[in-house]
Amino acid sequence: MKALLILLLAGLSAVAAEKPNVLFLFADDMTWKAVNALSDEDIDTPNLDRLAERGTTFTHAYNSGGWHGAICVASRTMLNTGLQLWNAQAAEKSLKKDYAGKKRSWSQLMSAAGYRTCISGKWHVGMPADQIFDEAVNIRPGMPRDRKNAYERPVEGKPDPWSPTDTAEGGFWQGGKHWSEVIVDDFEGFLGSDDDRPWFMYLAFNAPHDPRQAPQEFLDRYPLDRIKLPKNFLPVYPHRDPMGAPQSLRDEKLAPSPRTPFAVKTHRREYYAIITHLDEQIGKILDRLEKSPDGKNTFICFTADHGLGCGEHGLLGKQNLYDHSVRVPFIVAGPGVKAGGKIDAPIYLQDIMPTTLELAGAEVPDSVEFESLNPHIKGEGTPREFAFGAYRDLQRMIEKDGKKLILYPKAKVARVFDLKSDPHEMNDLIDTPEGKKIAAELFPVLVNELKRLGDGVDLKAVYSKL
Template sequence: MKRLCCLLPILATLFVSMAHAEETSKPNLLFLFADDQSYEAVGYRGMTQVKTPNIDRLAARSLSFTHAYNQGSWSGAVCVASRTMLNTGRFVWRANDVYKTAEAERSAGRFWSEHLKKAGYQTYMTGKWHVPANAAKAFDVTGHVRGGMPKQTPEGYNRPQSRDDKTWQPWDPKFGGFWEGGKHWSEVVGDEAVDFLQTAANDPRPFFMYVAFNAPHDPRQSPKEFVDMYPADEVEVPGDFLPEYPEHKSIGCPPSLRDENLAPFPRTKYAVQVNRQEYFAIITHMDEQIGRILKALEESGKADNTYVFFTADHGLACGHHGLMGKQNSFDHSIRVPLLVSGPGIKPGTNPAPVYLQDIMPTTLQLAGIAQPKHVDFHSLMPLIEGKEKTSYDAIYNCYLDLQRSITADGFKLMVYPKADCVKLFDLAKDPSETKDLSADPSYAEKRQQLFATLQDWQAKVGDQLKLDPKLLD
């Protein structure tokens, strides 16, 4: 008995040491999240004039998923749906079902951060949350937790009216918005993430960082030096520019929709240039903060055991197709950048269609957590490791009961129930989605195939909207 008593402290110490070793062997997870950043609005894609040197350096050591999508939204605030899907792991309409009970979901341990907490991770969050659950309870440590968007002002809408319209300037702090509180919100996020990494450098626990910028959401404000990088007259207007999108009212994008009200109707090329000038400027300003965070990660000594993810909650039209917002199913609004870097990740590109919310189960797999039954999205690891070539047979997208789309086999079918029409695009030949093939009889079979796939996906995601096949006639 005496020998056993002597052994007990030793065994206890051994068990603690084993648990500590298991924790420290787990990889760290850094999630960098933008708001409203289209897949084309990153320098490494070479599709626009935007400058993102720090994201580009991250891309050089990452696997880039070139066809990453958001699944859609049940509200005009597309970011709410995107972030609810991300944190619950559920497909769009199932995420909608738990939206009102999100705090109960968190309390039950079914949120992204809660799974990682139980696996021994120290969880951290700063920036935009916009999920109906208590962020302070969802994470061990939080910085500034922001709402949906910085407060807009009347001067920020319906502009510019002309080349002489200088009423609103993105660097002027008197308009509040990103400047509310005295320091630009992107800089606050950068400061707080750097501070956490400096603390984590001396903490043996693995960490999960959820770093969510409000940028580049409107009001697209940044210091003048960043705006001056993009003289408005030199900003390229998208080739698919339209003064108005023909079905804008019937698909839920009228002038009264807040996002669409940012620029005058009908659109002018100059108004689009100014909006894109400010869009690129706030992205470059955010990129500078991301560079600071990545530098702090290197200085912490934790970089070699850290997986870094970068994406956005959805894209943005910002002048494409006569639209300004994200409440549409064109690629510029539903496609996002998605980068993954870390131990064993081979840099390159992967064209497999994925959802940005796939990042959630990917991190769970990396942390050694079995995927919970309620998580609908798929881990990216089989694609990263080359074990699979695809995760999804098609990409489904929705917006309210006004729009549905399905992307498969290089084609996209858009369905507008209220406008009583469909649109069909050959994405390989027409990536800008400007040549509607829906009336071409030689594509009748393709329309039928995609419509059937769309209906299959409606069942997968719990979509109750009945679509009339006569729409194809």
């Protein structure tokens, strides 16, 4: 009997050992373009480039929007509950009660499947991280604290009141060490545990969210004459007020309005610098993992909660539905993942939740509204036909087959883009026969999807445009 018990325990141990570790690397405010290997941006991301070479990139990964200006809250709530936008909003007020006790969040489900769960960095979800994860260290707020001198700057010809390298400004430097570097230390601590369970690590960087601070050596890599103005630069976006992105909105207030080439290039320089600094920290994590016995059996995902304008279309934030703000980098690597692969089918970044639950042999609750990517990774499955987006009751969007429709219901504005010929979304086709045809095809698909998801926005006001 004792021998049988030993054999049984050994068998269970072997099954547990086959489960892959899961390393989730999460950036904040990082557009899909900000990885050199994925776009034509002149930005240095050698470590993310090598991760893309080692694994598979989903080139059209979306965040479906937000119900207030903090898009990160919506994105992260969807990610950790598996609920799509409006159901996630409805659940937000009772998250602490519903999830802390009922074990329904991503990490809790991984824990139930036998995983040791760890988090470091930004959380910003309405349930306590230390009740959701086994180990929670250096849990950060929504953004590093900034100061008034970080806004409506710089003005050409005047001294810049803000320095992204001055540690006295606090922000990412608060505590004495850059927050991105602290996550590397925390990863080392998690990896050094003698716990023999497979692990799930949720490493959530605040970078490259503003205040975009990085050491001087990273700023020095991007002299202002290296920075190109976005092709879709505008001094002022014509619909910014009715779409909910006025100059008074915190993100938009970072630079003066109207936008100037000098101000936009300065902000992009700081954005690139903190991303390259972030990339270096990710490189340290990947290097350490490769030297670890766990390295060969770890599934890695790198993505971000949403993108960012940073001067494109005259916008600085993420409260819009252009590709620079709704699309994110999304790279997976690990056992069974094709090296150098690219998949163009539309996905939502939150699809990573059921994907990893499946890999862990965990329960995927019926309430989860996102889809596992494992069939696509294996070259199987039926891809989504489209992706939708929403911001408050002020904006709606659908992308399908390289065509895009954006609606601003209160402004009675519709915009149409052919992304294959116009990837920077500069040529609005709504007043052309081609554009009206595209809009007429996409509008009912969007309406049906919004109805399915319980979205009560009234789109009748813009129907005449279509």
